[in-house]
Amino acid sequence: MHVLILGGTTEARRLAELLHGTAGPRLTSSLAGRVSSPRLPPGEVRVGGFGGVDGLVTWLRDHGVGAIVDATHPFAETMSFHVAQAAAVTHVPLLALRRPGWVPVDGDRWHETGSLEEAASALPRLGRRVFLTTGRMGLAAFADLDDLWFLVRSVDVPEAPRPRLMETLLDRGPFTLDGERELIRRHRIDVVVTKDSGGAATAPKLTAAREAGVPVVVIRRPPVPEQVPVVPGPEQAARWVLDRLEERSFRVVD
Numbered sequence: 251m252h253v254l255i256l257g258g259t260t261e262a263r264r265l266a267e268l269l270h271g272t273a274g275p276r277l278t279s280s281l282a283g284r285v286s287s288p289r290l291p292p293g294e295v296r297v298g299g300f301g302g303v304d305g306l307v308t309w310l311r312d313h314g315v316g317a318i319v320d321a322t323h324p325f326a327e328t329m330s331f332h333v334a335q336a337a338a339v340t341h342v343p344l345l346a347l348r349r350p351g352w353v354p355v356d357g358d359r360w361h362e363t364g365s366l367e368e369a370a371s372a373l374p375r376l377g378r379r380v381f382l383t384t385g386r387m388g389l390a391a392f393a394d395l396d397d398l399w400f401l402v403r404s405v406d407v408p409e410a411p412r413p414r415l416m417e418t419l420l421d422r423g424p425f426t427l428d429g430e431r432e433l434i435r436r437h438r439i440d441v442v443v444t445k446d447s448g449g450a451a452t453a454p455k456l457t458a459a460r461e462a463g464v465p466v467v468v469i470r471r472p473p474v475p476e477q478v479p480v481v482p483g484p485e486q487a488a489r490w491v492l493d494r495l496e497e498r499s500f501r502v503v504d
């Protein structure tokens with residue numbers, strides 16, 4: 251059986267590692283191609299968009315895909331809806347691997363917003379020195395905030411439009427609590443902006459902000475296709491793939 255993993259996340263890579271080398275399926279991980287030197291999972295890898303729902307339907311048929319795991323980032327909304335439609339058309343079983351969102355705890359000063367634009371409008375009343383961790387795409391939403399200073403952390407160099415006063419920190423997770431504490435202290439950060447990405451790799455900034463009494467603007471997750479079953483981790487997703495494989499071998503024997 252050929253399994254397609256829609257990736258771009260730590261969990262997608264972990265899933266490929268779990269399945270690779272089992273006497274299991276042929277694996278292809280798919281990456282959008284946004285990052286110049288991505289960490290590659292084991293197994294086959296393809297890079298770049300499929301060309302919308304129709305392109306994905308064709309790809310699934312041409313490559314005899316028997317199961318799909320959508321392990322894209324919780325904010326990769328378009329891809330998640332595209333694959334739900336393509337799976338429905340082709341009748342290929344689809345699972346979403348989606349890490350749970352973060353939950354505020356005592357001492358957190360969270361301001362939840364529905365979009366990058368809403369986060370940008372909330373910022374001027376919350377602080378002047380912003381630690382922006384939403385990635386290099388979408389910086390345009392903050393480009394008109396000429397009075398604020400930004401520390402922008404991203405994997406690759408952000409392109410214009412971007413804020414006038416900013417420093418770029420090229421880095422990728424996982425991040426440590428000590429490192430996040432030091433960034434907030436050294437840059438005199440007075441507000442943090444994050445997507446509700448969930449997961450442990452980028453969570454230490456939330457703890458560091460809480461300790462420093464710094465508010466955090468948290469961008470809520472976009473909607474997801476309702477009909478797709480969801481698991482929270484790579485282990486459960488690997489189990490699901492192996493169950494599909496077993497079902498299929500029973501059908502072949504029948």
Ligand code: NAP
Nearest residue numbers: 257258280281282299300301302322323325326327328329
């Ligand atoms: P998106 O808005 O949902 O998708 C835009 C288009 O990019 C899709 O229509 C598709 O093009 C292509 N695409 C997205 N994910 C793909 C994949 N895994 N393989 C092949 N094509 C893909 O996605 P995005 O938010 O730009 O995210 C792009 C990638 O970065 C995803 O793989 C995601 O897991 C990763 N990522 C995203 C974020 C984030 O905050 N959004 C953070 C970390 C990592 P076609 O229509 O041509 O097929």
